Amino acid sequence: MTVNTQTRTQAIRLALVDDHRILRQGLRSVLEREEDLVVVGEASSEHEAETMVAAARPDVVLLDLKLSAGSDFEGLSLCAKLSAAHPQIGLLVLTTFLDEDLVVRAVHAGARGYVVKDVDTTELVRAIRAISAGESAFDSRSAAAVVRSLNGRAEAREQLTERELEVLRLLATGLSNNKIGEKLFISATTAKFHVSNIMRKLQVSRRAEAVYAASKRGLI
Template sequence: MTLSEKDIPVQQHDDAPGPSAHVRIVLVDDHAIVRHGLRSVLEREDDLEVVGEAATAAEALAVVERTEPHIVLLDLKLSTGDNTEGLQLCGQLTEQHPDLGVLVLTTFLDGGLVVDAIRRGARGYVVKDVDTTELVRSIRAVARRESSFDSRSAAAMVQSMNASAQEPSLTERELNVLRQLAHGLSNRDIGARLFISETTVKFHVRNIMRKLGAATRAEAVYEASKSGLI
């Protein structure tokens, strides 16, 4: 799937949650005890609000339609017979609600699944044993329309990709920014590491996406890995 950069802008949309607004979250997991635990953890944060829960794909589609969340925290396994039913749901949700941020939260650590989730519109991927601080950071990043991965998911994704395309022409600075993107860092964190402004990082990210023919930051990492750039 190849998308143009204009299809999914990097900058925050007008209807994205502002700095003081609550991030509205729907939890999708087939285990009630997991949803209860996530709700308890997330609602300790002043800026996070769980507005709905679902155990099945059908329930999730209905709850999202009714509650209009900013984020869906999505498990990939929603039934005993299919380990990746959540992938299909991810595609449905992002197709029906283009402004929705889907963050996969699952037990499956597989680079192919990470890539497939990205292809279906997910903005992030973290494993369930991630610590609370990292999970909250990822939710806030996705709410800002950034991509977010825990370190193991990012590594699994990179390792699963083979260099198969001609190497695009990226500057040394763009390559440095790209390497930080592969670790799931925000623009602010990349700027701090490379000693450049957040605005400059955004400029480089947009150029990277354009040169790689990527529509999202995560897809840029994927395309770069295929090309052997990282």
């Protein structure tokens, strides 16, 4: 058992959200070996989790992104709902998925941390305590994913000029080159030139792909 050297007046209340009961049982068994951790609720679905969290009022919720056979990322929706309804609760994603886009989307949905299920128990406990203290917690792989994603956004922002960003925002609304030109008081030829530069810098070949790539990088 890992002994926490910090004096605590009360235990950290945990809720476990995973569609596999055996995994929840395993987590409960491991985590409750810690003197300062207690599991106060479990849920296997988005709806169950909303009801359970409202009743149990945990300090930290450990949730998987995949909560049903029909959706790989139902946990993202749950994360956003819990973050909006209970902003004081720390949300820690514990999942099998390690994808840069998913890590960033989870953070945007309100998660304060993201760890992969094969993480060492000591690291998981450390992450829970950090989340409970109001800090962020990412294992080394998910932290690297966030850094790469943020670096990618920064690079893209540096590459696009202010005018190109204006054109990009209008492009995202579905406007043609002629309409973009009218909005910005430039010729359709100039608008087309800017659109071509945007696609080249975002390394895409179609307008729709440019909008998608820009959205993923946080440019629009």
